[in-house]
Amino acid sequence: MNLEDFENRVLPAKHKLYRFAFRMLGSREEAKDVVQDVMIKVWHGRDLAEVQNMEAWCMRITKNLLLDRLRSRQRKGTYSIEGSDEFHQEELTPHEKTEQNESMKRIDQLMATLPDKQRQVMHLRDVEGHSYHEIGEILELDMNQVKVNLFRARNTVREKLIKLNAYGL
Amino acid sequence: MDSERIETLLEKYWNAETSLDEENELHLFFQAHPASEKWNEAAALFRYLSNEKNKTIPDPFFDQAVTKQIGQRHKGKTIRMRNGFQIMRIAAGILVMVAAVYLIGMEVRKTSPQERADTETDPQLAFEETKKALLMISRNFNKAQQEVGKINLLNEAEQKIRNRPATPEQEIKD
Known part of the structure; x- marks a missing residue:
C-alpha cells in the first residue's frame, strides 16, 4: 500500500474508529491512541489489495486492539468513563441545553452498563449504520448472535430509559 | 409522517x-x-x-501525526540494521572469548608436556608409579581406619555409661 492509497482508503475511517474506541474505552486519549495504533498496523499489513471493505477491516483491527486493552484494564482493575461531549443545538435556551446535556450524560452512563458485545453491536448498528452482515464480519459473530445481542441491548436501553423517564429524563 | x-x-x-x-x-x-x-x-x-x-477525533493534527509516525517506522529499518550490528558485536565478543580459551588451553598443554607423556612408554616405570600410588592410598586408608577405631572406643564407652544401672543416691534425687 502506498501513502496515497493509505490517505484515501484508511485515514478517512479515523472518526468512525475513534467513536467505536471511545464507546468501548470511555477515554478520549486512549481511544485516540488505539486509532493511531490501528492506522500503523494497517500500514504495515500485507495483502491489503485483497481487502474489499477497508472500513470493516479497520473496524475489526480496532475491535481486537480494544479487546486487548479491556483485558489489560480488567487485570489492573481500572475503568473510567469520561463524560460525553457537550450537546450542541443553537436554537436551545441555556436551560434547555443544560437539560439536554444531563439527559445525554444519563444515556451515556446507561450505555456503558451494557455488556461489551451488546454495546459494540448497538453502536455499530445505531451510530454507524452497519448492516447485520458487516457487524458480523467486524465482530466475528454469526448473524443470529448479532440479532440477539442487538435485541437484548435495545430492550435493556428501553427498560432503563422508561425508569429514567419516571424521574424526568 | x-x-x-x-x-x-x-x-x-x-x-x-x-x-x-x-x-x-x-x-x-x-x-x-x-x-x-x-x-x-x-x-x-x-x-x-x-x-x-457527529463525534469526531479531537485532534486536528491527527493525520499529520500518523503520517509522521509512518515515516519514522520507515526509518525503523535502519534501526533494525543497527540491531544487526549489535548482534554482530556480541557474536564477535563470543568469538574472541572462544579463541582466547582455545589458545590458553593450547599454551597450557605445551607448558606441561610431561603430564601428557606420562609413563605409558615404560611398563616398569608405570608399574612402579602405580605401586607408589596404591601404597599411598592404602597408607591413608589405614590411617583413616585408626581414627575410626578411636571413635568406636568412644562410642563403646558411651554405651557402657548409658547401660549402667542408676546408683541409690541418684534414685533418691529423682
Whole structure:
C-alpha cells in the first residue's frame, strides 16, 4: 500500500474508529491512541489489495486492539468513563441545553452498563449504520448472535430509559 | 409522517426487526421532532444517537501525526540494521572469548608436556608409579581406619555409661 492509497482508503475511517474506541474505552486519549495504533498496523499489513471493505477491516483491527486493552484494564482493575461531549443545538435556551446535556450524560452512563458485545453491536448498528452482515464480519459473530445481542441491548436501553423517564429524563 | 407509522416502526426497532432504511426514517423523524412528548424515551435515545454520529477525533493534527509516525517506522529499518550490528558485536565478543580459551588451553598443554607423556612408554616405570600410588592410598586408608577405631572406643564407652544401672543416691534425687 502506498501513502496515497493509505490517505484515501484508511485515514478517512479515523472518526468512525475513534467513536467505536471511545464507546468501548470511555477515554478520549486512549481511544485516540488505539486509532493511531490501528492506522500503523494497517500500514504495515500485507495483502491489503485483497481487502474489499477497508472500513470493516479497520473496524475489526480496532475491535481486537480494544479487546486487548479491556483485558489489560480488567487485570489492573481500572475503568473510567469520561463524560460525553457537550450537546450542541443553537436554537436551545441555556436551560434547555443544560437539560439536554444531563439527559445525554444519563444515556451515556446507561450505555456503558451494557455488556461489551451488546454495546459494540448497538453502536455499530445505531451510530454507524452497519448492516447485520458487516457487524458480523467486524465482530466475528454469526448473524443470529448479532440479532440477539442487538435485541437484548435495545430492550435493556428501553427498560432503563422508561425508569429514567419516571424521574424526568 | 403519521404517528401510527412511527409507533409501528418503534415497536419493530425495540424488537431489532427494523431495516436500515426504517431506522433512517426514525432518525429523520426524531431530528425533526427532537422533543416529542409521546415518545419521550425514543426521542431522547435518537437525540443521543444523532449526537454520537457527529463525534469526531479531537485532534486536528491527527493525520499529520500518523503520517509522521509512518515515516519514522520507515526509518525503523535502519534501526533494525543497527540491531544487526549489535548482534554482530556480541557474536564477535563470543568469538574472541572462544579463541582466547582455545589458545590458553593450547599454551597450557605445551607448558606441561610431561603430564601428557606420562609413563605409558615404560611398563616398569608405570608399574612402579602405580605401586607408589596404591601404597599411598592404602597408607591413608589405614590411617583413616585408626581414627575410626578411636571413635568406636568412644562410642563403646558411651554405651557402657548409658547401660549402667542408676546408683541409690541418684534414685533418691529423682
